[in-house]
Amino acid sequence: MSNLEEINKKVSDLESIIDKQSKLIASTGQKLIEMQINDVKSRMKQIDSNSNSTNAGSIDTADYVNNDDIVQLVTELQSQLDFLEDRTIRRTYNTSLTSDKDKLAPLSNKDGDFPEFDTPKTFAEFKNLSKEKILEMGFFYEIILPTKEEIDEVLQNDDQSNEGNNNSKNDIINISKNKDISKIESEFNDDQINEIFDELARFFGLKLRRVSDGW
Missing domain, CATH: 1.10.287 (Helix Hairpins)
Structure with missing residues (x-):
């Protein structure tokens, strides 16, 4: 063809x-x-x-x-x-995209927002993403979701608040935005990082995989 x-x-x-x-x-x-x-x-x-x-x-x-x-x-x-x-x-x-120099089309998240942090600009940069950047993008694009404990903590804090603003929804959305990646890198092993990388590649439409067999 x-x-x-x-x-x-x-x-x-x-x-x-x-x-x-x-x-x-x-x-x-x-x-x-x-x-x-x-x-x-x-x-x-x-x-x-x-x-x-x-x-x-x-x-x-x-x-x-x-x-x-x-x-x-x-x-x-x-x-x-x-x-x-x-x-x-x-x-x-x-x-x-197949060549390392090919420019990557940036993607918004599900809310239509683009990341404020640096993201890969080329095929090669995406292919060689660091562990820290994979986690940062994983949280932003909701590949990694908040844990039940984190959500329960937000809901509990909202119930105890005297302001009555009921901002639980926004607080839950902001859980991932407020992550200090440097403090949680050790919680993810190499296999988990590679799986997150594959999910990001799927999200971006890239034919890159580290551990997935085929799709």
Whole structure:
């Protein structure tokens, strides 16, 4: 197969993947809206059945879906689609890299954020990632997830907080960002590091493996 044919095939495959992702996100959005609508209908029936009660005229509309909710939902879904499309294009490019000097397409994480620390710029730099850099990237791209103990500690601290801000979600997300890699390197052996490297390579669309057999 010539290079042109191979490129055309990759473009065709990419279009197919993006089309599937678009349909999946659209379907998910439709289902969420349908669930909201069904909930509204159920609440309205309950109000009708209690129309003779003294509280019938007191309706809290805060729990009902409105145009702003739908706009926000569609916007969030579109953002996710944009992130998926962007990563897919970059991964497709990265699959063609074979030479050490080939430039690597950088990837965002699942939230659409790019790392603020240095990442490999070429195929060779990725292939020769150090243990520290593998761990740093592993946490950022959520290849390595927070432990149950770390999550429990965040939840416990939030429960004990007097501020009442309920920032557990953000605190859990920030667990990985606040890691001091130099203090935890010893917790990972060579086999674990190689497995994390392979997962990172898959995430980036690179045909590099250290321990995996095939895919």
